[in-house]
Amino acid sequence: MFSLINLHRRAAAAVVIALALGSSAFAADKTLYDRLGGKPALEAVVGELWAITSKDKRINKYFANTKPEAFAGQLVDFLCEASGGPCKYKGQDMVAAHTGMHLKNKDFDALAQNVVKALDKFKVPAREKKEVMTMLGSLRSSIVNH
Ligand code: HEM
Known part of the structure; x- marks a missing residue:
């Protein structure tokens, strides 16, 4: 189950980072x-x-x-x-x-x-x-x- 768990961890980490930076950190989103x-x-x-x-x-x-x-x-x-x-x-x-x-x-x-x-x-x-x-x-x- 290495890959699935890792995928979930990575996704969760990405969400945390995105929230911490705020959406304005992503110029491509604007x-x-x-x-x-x-x-x-x-x-x-x-x-x-x-x-x-x-x-x-x-x-x-x-x-x-x-x-x-x-x-x-x-x-x-x-x-x-x-x-x-x-x-x-x-x-x-x-x-x-x-x-x-x-x-x-x-x-x-x-x-x-x-x-x-x-x-x-x-x-x-x-x-x-x-x-x-x-x-x-x-x-x-x-x-x-x-
Ligand atoms: C990508 C380039 C251009 C864009 C986006 C653009 C956009 C527009 C827009 C939005 C209008 C208003 C239309 C309306 O009121 O219904 C307009 C009108 C007009 N455009 Fe353009 N245009 C472009 C290029 C040009 C060029 C190259 C010329 C002449 C060298 C030109 C001459 C005019 C003139 C004379 C009008 C009428 C203005 C008036 O109401 O008296 N346009 N244009």
């Missing part, structure tokens, strides 16, 4: 949303993204008629939900939101570069930065060439 710092962090990053993008001559023509507060609110809700946060995004899906803009890969890349700059300004760690960029990258085909 959503990307939590690890980024929740809604205040997303608001800060989106605010910076707007500051950079509205001055970016490569792509700011697309946002000529955009109301910054309303757009930022939608983007925060979208990112919050997509990163496992408690928000409910109520805007259009990504294809519908960008249809008619005829965005190209270079436009997407320009915005993605601005996202990296905004994440860097707030010193978002490499792991979270990679997860955000992977998540945004997965949306490329919904956003480009529509």
